Amino acid sequence: MSIRYAILGFLSWKPFTGYELKKLFADALSFHWSGNSNQVYGALIELHKAGAVGVEVLQQEKLPARKVYTITEAGRAELRAWLLSEPELPSIRSMARVQLAWADCLSDAELGGLLSSYEGQLEAQAIMCREAARRGPLRPARSPREELIWNCVEEANLAFYEGELRWVRELGSRLATLGGAGGEGSGGS
Amino acid sequence: MSIRYAILGFLSWKPFTGYELKKLFADALSFHWSGNSNQVYGALIELHKAGAVGVEVLQQEKLPARKVYTITEAGRAELRAWLLSEPELPSIRSMARVQLAWADCLSDAELGGLLSSYEGQLEAQAIMCREAARRGPLRPARSPREELIWNCVEEANLAFYEGELRWVRELGSRLATLGGAGGEGSGGS
DNA sequence: CAAAGCATGTAAGCAGTTACATGATTGT
DNA sequence: ACAATCATGTAACTGCTTACATGCTTTG
Structure with a gap:
């Protein structure tokens, strides 16, 4: 469960309940986790069993109990060890690129449709990122360094x-010059 | 099994055995599949059950039988339908960015180490991409359009x-000016 | 003689997803 | 009245990964 380190990260900032973490993940677009209960609550239970976090259960009158999780020294050590370990390369899987790779059985118009559909999705996503950045800071800023890093991570995500948007537009215009000049692709349905 | 469309794509080019597809996936870096037997052979069996591909079993004297898979009309139709469907956004999960986001408990030197380790990984990967592109064409080029698209997909991958490399270097130098000027991060272990 | 290639497949497991179950409270 | 928020958790599933099992052949 690789989300465990991300959870430890949040808890190294301050204590949270599972519910809060869930929202944090759902809102932190640059982290790319859906923030589903299964994973978050499950990971918290495991982290607790492993002694990386402690829990304080606050009974409430009418609502279910809040379980506030706090990172332990062992948890801090585990997080630190992970931070010092070799970073993995990011894993990207772009089905859109796979679609494009095999799009030669589409007509020029259909291929154009695929491109602009992808373009639309990317535009929408870029807007969401900017919006999230503007609404901004549900994030730690314990030092100017940390603030700088979070800004950069957000920027990289956007x-x-x-970049993908620029790429798909470039591809569109390159295809246009191809079609405009010489042969007519491999034709339609 | 989302790899099924990628397999159908390859088979829309020409017939292949599972073993060949496996290698194709392992070599096509821009597709980002490990090319493990489990998935490829499994998907082929399912595609066959679904009538999207046909098999011809060629007995060999001393080696195991070669099962050559061919796409059917139904398979072509399924591929086409997928190509015309809404592309999904690419899913990226960058553990390195998560590490950076929580790296404030590292010293400046340790953080620098993390950055240059990531940088090294990215450099190596970029070299592999360039190398794969140079060795090049284990790919269809049924039309100038298809060739252009495959080139663009490869370029996008690289x-x-x-881009990530530029980003991590930029982050490094921004951190340097921060550290050089004012306060000393949040210090080390 | 060991390693890599050919060629098929299976087993076990990890990380992630959506959707569901419960149930009170607050907002529109 | 219906929806959203608070708060916990479970169930079922998908897609992917590594490692293993078998066994013969070619290359170093």
């Missing part, structure tokens, strides 16, 4: 979508 | 790693 930059990815913007 | 561009991602190069």
Whole structure:
């Protein structure tokens, strides 16, 4: 469960309940986790069993109990050890690119439709990123360094979508010059 | 099993055995599949049950039988339908960014180490992409259009790693100016 | 003689997803 | 009245990964 370190990260900032963490994940677009209960609550239970976090159960009158999780020294050590370990390369899987790779059985118009559909998705996503950045800071800023890093991570996330957007537009115009000049693709249905 | 469309794509090019497809996936870096037997052979069996591919079993004297898979009309139709469906946004999960986001408990030197380790990984990956592109064409080029698209997809893949590389270097120098000027992060272990 | 390639497949497991179950409270 | 928020958790599933099992052949 690789989300465990992300959870430890949040808890190294301050204590949270599962519910809060869930929302944090759902809102932190640059982290790309859906924030589903199964994973968050499950990971918290495991982290607790492993002694990486402690729980304080606050009974409430009418609502279910709040379980506030706090990172332990062992948890801090585990997080630190992970931070010092070799980073993995990001894993990207772009079905859109796979679609494009095999799109030669589409007509020029259909291929154009695929491109602009992808473009639309990317635009929407870029807007969401900007919006999230503007609404901003549900994030730690314990030092100027940390603030800088979070800004950069957010920027990198946005930059990815913007880069992809530039790419798909470039591809569109390159295809246009191809079609306009010489042969007619491999034709339609 | 989302790899099924990628398999149908390859088979829309020409017939292949499971073993060949496996290698194709392992070599096609821009597709980002490990090319493990489990998935490929399993998907082929399912595609066959669904009538999307046909098999011809060629007995060999001393080696195991070669099962050559061919796409059917139904398979072509399924592929086409997928190509015309809404593309999904690419899913990226970058553990390195998560590490950076929580790296404030590291010293400046440790953080620098993390950055350059990531940088090294990215450089290596970029080299592999360039190398694969140079060795090149284990790919269809049924039309100038298809060739253009495959080139662009390959370029986009490389561009991602190069962009990430630029980003991590930029982050490094921004952190340097921070540290050089004012306060000393939040200090080490 | 060991390693890599050919060629098929299975087993076990990890990380993630959606959707569901419960139930009170607050907002529109 | 209906929906959203608070708060916990479970069930079922998908897609992917590594490692293993078998066994013969070619290359170093």
